Amino acid sequence: MPMPTSTDATTATPLRDAFPEGSQLQQITDDFDARGIKHWLNSGTLLGLVRDNRLIRNDPDIDVGAWWEDRHRILETVAGWKTRKIQTWQLGDSIYKIKVFPEDRxxxxxxxxxxxxKHGEYGWCPQFAPRGLFERNSSARRIVRHSCRKIATFFLDRNGHHLSNHLGLRLVHDVYTWWAPLRFLDSPELRTFEYGEFRVPQDPEIYLEYRYGDWREPDDGWSFLDDDRGLIHEHPRNLVA
Known part of the structure; x- marks a missing residue:
């Protein structure tokens, strides 16, 4: 079962001295390009830029896709940013997610x-997900999801990655799979937005339709766990074995 591990980064150079909106996107692009790390803006970050030409205001994170074989270079790169914390999430012994928490600014x-x-003509990545015990969008399910995140943080802060297969977490979490045609991911294209020029999936409008359907119209009730067409509700082992 996947669980995050974390490291503190206290001696690195600043990600940016000021963090004007969008500056992190440029830093990611500049540093990843300099190290030859193929990457693309993804999910809500991509949606906001393509639809609104800016980041979605209530979206708390920047979503980036990259290739697993570049994981070591990515970790070396983000270690050079001044951060509060860096987390790595693992499925078994394999990293599948890196989370970078910048300084509070x-x-x-x-x-x-x-x-x-890569698997055949698709790219895939695990996704840690609360087990669907309740009807979608119910208040009970939202409470369970919040509680599951708190449980995961509890085990992370006290025991690190050694409890990645802890029974308590297996009872309340599933592993789903991000699944997208390689034609979108293998050759990211450069697009110009309000904040600058960044790498996005090939044909991003078609990719967004694949993920979201009618992506041009905001949907306040949308849930990535329930509604994202690119998230397969199957463990990766059932898809790539």
Whole structure:
């Protein structure tokens, strides 16, 4: 069962001295490009830029996709940013997510990097998810999801990655799979937005339709666990074995 591990970064150089809105996007692009790390803006970050030409205001993180084989270079890169914390999430012994928590400054957002692998004509990445015990969008289910996040943080802060297969977490969490055609991910394209020029999936409008359906119209009741067409409710082992 996946669980995060964390490291503190206290001696690195600043990610940015000021964090004007969008500056983190440029830092990610500049540093990843300099190290030859293929990457693309993803999920809500991509949606906001393509639909509104800016980040979604109530979105707490920056979503980035990259390839699993670049994981070591990514970790070396983010270690050079001044952060509060860096987390790595694992499925078994394999990292599939890196979370970077910047210093508390205006407009600073957590950076959420999903590490994809290739299988046939698709890219895939695990996704840690609360077990669906209640009807979608019910208040009970939202409470369970919040509680599950708190439980995961409890085990992380006290015991690190050694409890990644702890029975208590297996009882309340499933593992789903991000699943996208390689034609979107294998050759990210550069697009110009209000904040600058960034890498996005090939044909981002078509990719967003694949993920969200009618992505041009905001939906306040939308849930990525329930509604995202790119999230398969199957463990990766059932799809890539």
């Amino acid at each position: 205006p407009h600073a957002r957590m950076i959420d990097i999903d590490l994809f692998r």
